[in-house]
Amino acid sequence: AHGGPVQKKPLKGVRHILAVASGKGGVGKSTVSTNLAVGLARLGFKVGLMDADIYGPSLPTMMKVKGKPFANDDRRIIPLESYQVKCMSIGFLVEDDQPIIWRGPMVMGVVRQFLQDVAWDPLDVLIIDLPPGTGDAQLTMIQAVDLSGSVVVTTPQDVAVLDAVRGMEMFKSLNVPVIGVVENMSYLTLPDGQQIHPFGQGGGQATAERYAVPLLAKLPLDSAIREGGDQGRPVVLDHGESADALM
Amino acid sequence: AHGGPVQKKPLKGVRHILAVASGKGGVGKSTVSTNLAVGLARLGFKVGLMDADIYGPSLPTMMKVKGKPFANDDRRIIPLESYQVKCMSIGFLVEDDQPIIWRGPMVMGVVRQFLQDVAWDPLDVLIIDLPPGTGDAQLTMIQAVDLSGSVVVTTPQDVAVLDAVRGMEMFKSLNVPVIGVVENMSYLTLPDGQQIHPFGQGGGQATAERYAVPLLAKLPLDSAIREGGDQGRPVVLDHGESADALM
Numbered sequence: 001a002h003g004g005p006v007q008k009k010p011l012k013g014v015r016h017i018l019a020v021a022s023g024k025g026g027v028g029k030s031t032v033s034t035n036l037a038v039g040l041a042r043l044g045f046k047v048g049l050m051d052a053d054i055y056g057p058s059l060p061t062m063m064k065v066k067g068k069p070f071a072n073d074d075r076r077i078i079p080l081e082s083y084q085v086k087c088m089s090i091g092f093l094v095e096d097d098q099p100i101i102w103r104g105p106m107v108m109g110v111v112r113q114f115l116q117d118v119a120w121d122p123l124d125v126l127i128i129d130l131p132p133g134t135g136d137a138q139l140t141m142i143q144a145v146d147l148s149g150s151v152v153v154t155t156p157q158d159v160a161v162l163d164a165v166r167g168m169e170m171f172k173s174l175n176v177p178v179i180g181v182v183e184n185m186s187y188l189t190l191p192d193g194q195q196i197h198p199f200g201q202g203g204g205q206a207t208a209e210r211y212a213v214p215l216l217a218k219l220p221l222d223s224a225i226r227e228g229g230d231q232g233r234p235v236v237l238d239h240g241e242s243a244d245a246l247m
Numbered sequence: 248a249h250g251g252p253v254q255k256k257p258l259k260g261v262r263h264i265l266a267v268a269s270g271k272g273g274v275g276k277s278t279v280s281t282n283l284a285v286g287l288a289r290l291g292f293k294v295g296l297m298d299a300d301i302y303g304p305s306l307p308t309m310m311k312v313k314g315k316p317f318a319n320d321d322r323r324i325i326p327l328e329s330y331q332v333k334c335m336s337i338g339f340l341v342e343d344d345q346p347i348i349w350r351g352p353m354v355m356g357v358v359r360q361f362l363q364d365v366a367w368d369p370l371d372v373l374i375i376d377l378p379p380g381t382g383d384a385q386l387t388m389i390q391a392v393d394l395s396g397s398v399v400v401t402t403p404q405d406v407a408v409l410d411a412v413r414g415m416e417m418f419k420s421l422n423v424p425v426i427g428v429v430e431n432m433s434y435l436t437l438p439d440g441q442q443i444h445p446f447g448q449g450g451g452q453a454t455a456e457r458y459a460v461p462l463l464a465k466l467p468l469d470s471a472i473r474e475g476g477d478q479g480r481p482v483v484l485d486h487g488e489s490a491d492a493l494m
């Protein structure tokens with residue numbers, strides 16, 4: 001009834017496929033995905049960004065891009081472009097305020113389309129912003145693609161480690177290399193320069209050490225990052241340093 | 248193949264059923280659910296708390312409760328008790344670090360069991376901590392229960408309103424009354440007493456106004472709240488005020 005597992009097809013003309021995942025929502029996974037994509041594009045790479053969060057697409061807002069995609073002569077869907085990144089999101093196809101009442105097979109149908117029917121190539125890297133969490137949908141999506149690697153985004157608190165570990169276990173069980181862990185909202189710098197830790201400390205490090213992968217970055221809680229997301233202008237365009245830390 | 252939609256059965260001996268939802272993860276929905284449950288129990292009500300987040304159960308950590316539930320003589324599952332709240336979570340049945348690789352029909356089977364086969368009664372209120380988001384799973388769960396009302400948890404930023412609206416639309420389309428909106432992480436009080444807004448302002452108010460429901464509370468970003476969650480001792484037990492705001 002589900003249309004069966006999706007075949008792992010390599011994507012023609014796409015050199016690397018990188019999944020960005022989180023064990024739970026709200027850790028800044030989409031923020032990291034969009035800034036990573038735009039940062040790499042600024043460095044000259046050909047980048048694609050696929051918003052695979054079918055239920056809560058954030059790409060249209062965060063990349064300030066909207067519109068109905070058209071098909072090209074080969075009947076493949078042309079991704080919409082923003083900040084030199086080729087983008088695809090279910091948000092381009094549905095109204096913002098309607099919950100997307102998808103049943104399982106329809107969800108996988110859409111993901112399959114995003115992978116196989118979109119004219120992505122040529123790309124150096126396609127970044128897949130997975131839905132938050134480690135459930136059925138995430139599993140099926142990962143199994144549908146030949147992933148070169150993955151990044152797990154987490155926050156510093158102890159309880160976040162449990163969720164991040166679920167993300168790491170998910171990739172491990174599917175034989176996908178984890179490039180590293182990104183700890184977001186690590187600290188907040190007060191006006192007087194003092195650093196405080198509203199979300200605790202150490203979660204990213206603990207997760208990275210447990211799986212012997214690098215802690216790629218500790219990103220601060222910074223209203224510039226949030227405003228970048230709200231305004232649809234990823235902060236890496238104006239504040240390159242934290243992205244370079246990620247590269 | 249899914250076992251069909253679940254029949255909306257009233258739960259015998261349970262007076263009110265309240266769903267706590269969010270348009271996206273990480274807004275503090277489970278924090279609000281656990282503190283609401285414990286706060287109401289402290290006021291003398293008979294309270295149940297069902298962790299319906301099958302993929303990322305947080306109840307065992309936040310309520311410091313774990314163990315294999317037993318069946319009673321009527322072959323109904325006895326909820327585990329914590330802080331005078333009857334609790335049920337998939338976390339009692341699986342190992343913490345394994346991603347739960349459920350396929351759709353299994354998920355709904357578990358939810359059905361949690362509703363119909365658990366010895367909840369007698370209860371004044373059963374609080375259902377829904378999975379974050381507004382997808383297929385949430386829809387099916389809401390349709391399975393005769394909900395008295397719901398609460399939508401959000402954060403202050405503009406982009407959060409879009410997600411919160413999806414939550415509101417979901418309840419509206421299913422004819423479930425929304426009791427109100429809770430805005431979490433509204434402000435951070437610095438050591439010198441100054442209030443700052445790391446997550447922006449106004450999202451909760453905007454959502455509440457748009458649907459003409461009350462903004463029930465604006466909860467601060469407070470490490471005591473996070474530590475309460477991490478330690479499994481909901482903050483309302485030691486700092487009753489913010490919960491009273493919710494009641």
Ligand SMILES: Nc1ncnc2c1ncn2[C@@H]1O[C@H](COP(=O)(O)OP(=O)(O)O)[C@@H](O)[C@H]1O
Nearest residue numbers: 025026027028029030031220221222225226229
């Ligand atoms: N480092 C940060 N500082 C401030 N706000 C942040 C930061 N990272 C993310 N945010 C904000 O937190 C919210 C959740 O981030 P998002 O990327 O949507 O999380 P996820 O994809 O994990 O659900 C967004 O409003 C975003 O702008």
Ligand SMILES: Nc1ncnc2c1ncn2[C@@H]1O[C@H](COP(=O)(O)OP(=O)(O)O)[C@@H](O)[C@H]1O
Nearest residue numbers: 272273274275276277278467468469472473476
């Ligand atoms: N008001 C708050 N102040 C500080 N930390 C908070 C607050 N509300 C939630 N948290 C923390 O934020 C994280 C996410 O909260 P959680 O309740 O799990 O969100 P959700 O259920 O929406 O995914 C947890 O670590 C929690 O302790």
